[in-house]
Structure formats: C-alpha cells, structure tokens
Amino acid sequence: MALDAPPGGGSASPNTAEAPPTIGLDSLLLEEAFERAASLPRLYSLLVARHGEMIREEYFNGTPPGRVANIKSASKSVISTLVGIAIDQGHLEGVDQPIAPFFPEWSSQNGDPRIHEITIEHLLAMQSGLQSTSFGNYGAWAASSNWVRDQLTRPFVDEPGGAMVYSTGSTHLLSAILTQATGRSTLAYARDVLFAPMGISLSPWTRDPQGIYMGGNEMGLRPQEMLTYGELYRRGGVHEGERLLSEAWIERSWIQRGTSSFNGHGYGLGWWIRDRRGYDVYFAWGYGGQYVFVVPELEMTVVTTSNPTGPRAGGHTRTIHDMVTDLLIPAAEQGAG
Known part of the structure; x- marks a missing residue:
C-alpha cells in the first residue's frame, strides 16, 4: 500500500493486511522483529514502511487498528x-x-x-x-x-x-x-497547513488555562497517521506532489544542537537524533514508547505506539530501539533494494 495518502480519503484508516515482504526488507529479520514486538506487554502497534510502501503493520494486546494514540512528547x-x-x-x-x-x-x-x-x-x-x-x-x-x-x-x-x-x-x-x-489557534493552524492536506482529521487536545493548545504533549494520532507524518519528512516535505514543508527546514531540524544528559540521544529542532549501525536515525519520541523513526538513507519509516500510562518504561523503550537497530535496519540492509 502506497503511503502518499490515507486510503479512501479523510482520516487514515489502517489496513491490517500484511504486504508481501518483497519491497526491500529481509523476511526472516522482519518476522523476528514482529515476534519480538508481540512479546511486549505495553506495545500497541508496530508499522514498517520502505520506499514509500507499507510493508507490514500489526496491533498488539487487544489494540484495535483505528485507535487514536496519545503521542505524548512526539x-x-x-x-x-x-x-x-x-x-x-x-x-x-x-x-x-x-x-x-x-x-x-x-x-x-x-x-x-x-x-x-x-x-x-x-x-x-x-x-x-x-x-x-x-x-x-x-x-x-x-x-x-x-x-x-x-x-x-x-x-x-x-x-x-x-x-x-x-x-x-x-x-x-x-x-x-x-x-x-x-492569529489562529495552534489546532486550527495545524489542521489547515499540515494535517488536512495529508487527509488527517486532527482532534482538539489539552489547552492551558488561557486556552492555548498545549505545545509539546497530548496530541492524538492514529498509528498510520503517524506514519504518514514520518513519510512527509522522509520525502523532504512533499505529500502527494504538494510541498507542505521546506526541505531546508527538515535539514535544519535534523542538525544536532545538543545531547540529552538523561539518555545520550542527540537533539535538533524538535527531533531526536541517533547513529544506528552507521545510519542517521531521526525520531519523534513520546513518553511510554510512542515513536516515529525515519531512516532516510534506507528509505525506511517505523512507527510504534504503546500504553502511555504507568511508570517510566526504560526496558520497553530500549527494546523498541533494539528492534530498529538489531533487526529492522539489518532487514533493510539485506533486503532487495
């Protein structure tokens, strides 16, 4: 399934049908990644796309495909x-x-x-x-x-x-x-210039006592909508032939400015940055395991959503990173193209 736009128009509706593992990902490593994902009690979804095609998506722990995820700090x-x-x-x-x-x-x-x-x-x-x-x-x-x-x-x-x-x-x-x-609310502006052009219906989220939409937490997106957003960045700011964001802004956002003293990850302009197996990996990251990973050199985008409640889940998020580093990146390296 191509990822230029959600199927059928309107808000993206995930398709749980599994695509044949022939578009540039090693099938054995891909299967191992999804088996590991299925073992995580807090994981809700794992979606993997390469070359703009959905390779595989699965939902876990009773999660329906269309559930909106609180993407937290993503x-x-x-x-x-x-x-x-x-x-x-x-x-x-x-x-x-x-x-x-x-x-x-x-x-x-x-x-x-x-x-x-x-x-x-x-x-x-x-x-x-x-x-x-x-x-x-x-x-x-x-x-x-x-x-x-x-x-x-x-x-x-x-x-x-x-x-x-x-x-x-x-x-x-x-x-x-x-x-x-x-002169508009962050919600109205986001709908107009970003989400509506991608066929995504963004719902209202938390506002402060003055009515300003919370910047940096509590937005809600479906996993496949998160993938569409990640693909916008992988494609240099273009969606379905329409430029929504300048490529220069993406490049600027992906230049490391600092390093977190808590986890060692680099940080650009609202995006986390890490080298994995010699590849630059850029990711939006929300508490509990909400991720949009973009690996431009491999033309791969990966999304996970997780249970956002409870204590910090260091082991859970480490396992997600390990899946990307040890299984999905090698799957792309060994895949056909």
Whole structure:
C-alpha cells in the first residue's frame, strides 16, 4: 500500500493486511522483529514502511487498528513542523527571532536580562537556559494558573544557546507564539497547513488555562497517521506532489544542537537524533514508547505506539530501539533494494 495518502480519503484508516515482504526488507529479520514486538506487554502497534510502501503493520494486546494514540512528547516534533511552516509563510521572521516581545508582561517579570536573548531556535532546541518544567517540575507547571508565565519567570540554569534543558514549557511557548503570529489557534493552524492536506482529521487536545493548545504533549494520532507524518519528512516535505514543508527546514531540524544528559540521544529542532549501525536515525519520541523513526538513507519509516500510562518504561523503550537497530535496519540492509 502506497503511503502518499490515507486510503479512501479523510482520516487514515489502517489496513491490517500484511504486504508481501518483497519491497526491500529481509523476511526472516522482519518476522523476528514482529515476534519480538508481540512479546511486549505495553506495545500497541508496530508499522514498517520502505520506499514509500507499507510493508507490514500489526496491533498488539487487544489494540484495535483505528485507535487514536496519545503521542505524548512526539507532539514536540509536530510543533517544530508548524514553526517551520509559519516561517515559510512569513508569520515568523525566522529562528533567530527573539521571543520576549511576544510576552512583554511576563518577560519583564523574570528580572534576568538574558530573557531577551532567547530565540525561537533556543526553544526548539531545548536551549533556552530556563529551568525545566518537565520531569519533577511537570506537575507544578501543569497545575499553575498560567503556563506561559510559569515558564518565562523560572530562573536560568544555563545560558541561552547552552546545554540542552528538556522542557515541555519551551514548546508550549512556541504554541503560544504560533497562536499570536498566525492569529489562529495552534489546532486550527495545524489542521489547515499540515494535517488536512495529508487527509488527517486532527482532534482538539489539552489547552492551558488561557486556552492555548498545549505545545509539546497530548496530541492524538492514529498509528498510520503517524506514519504518514514520518513519510512527509522522509520525502523532504512533499505529500502527494504538494510541498507542505521546506526541505531546508527538515535539514535544519535534523542538525544536532545538543545531547540529552538523561539518555545520550542527540537533539535538533524538535527531533531526536541517533547513529544506528552507521545510519542517521531521526525520531519523534513520546513518553511510554510512542515513536516515529525515519531512516532516510534506507528509505525506511517505523512507527510504534504503546500504553502511555504507568511508570517510566526504560526496558520497553530500549527494546523498541533494539528492534530498529538489531533487526529492522539489518532487514533493510539485506533486503532487495
């Protein structure tokens, strides 16, 4: 099945029929990957495409094919996409644009002059220097009466452009900036410029107390819709012959800016980066095991969704990465083309 568009129009509806393993993936290694996937109690889905064709998709642990997945922090990659489109359309000046003028009241309350040095690129790359709103700080941030103010008035823990400080508050600021710059909600803008052209119906998700759609968490997509999104990047920003995103933005997003002190992965502009078996692997990653992996050199895109509830599942996510590294990449290396 070609992945230029969801079948039948409208929101993508996964087809569970298994494609013959003849489009560039070794069938034995592919089978081993899906057997390993079936053994994971938290895994909901595994989809593998190569050369723009769905090779195989399966759903596990009682998951229906059409279930919408909370993609969690993979939403950060989508926010990055929207920023790139907004720059292309002239709503934003560029990645070097300072963010303080968007929030003069809250920026002035910070008291540290470095607040005026933070740019859009710093937010995208998790290099604002502001204290994180994630991990142990997430609950208090989400419970605050103003998420934008809470992030902007936090103390600096590094210089803008310095070390990576992962923070959902940073991408939420980007959602607030998109809302101001485009004059539309992040939901409306995302539907118009990204998801509707790909035949995907994006549903509303969590909003902050001021009504701004959460930047960087809680978006909902079906697994095959996630694959369509990954294929947009693999194809250089083109869907069904229509350019939705500039290739230059994708290239810029996939340049490593920092490295996570928690997992060692590289980070670009809303995308994680890792070398696997000598190949650059770029991935959108959400808590619990929501992934969109893109391996451009092998023309391969892989999606997983998982149970997002419960404690951090380090073993589960490691197994997903191992499936890609030890089975799916070798399957592409040994496959026909």
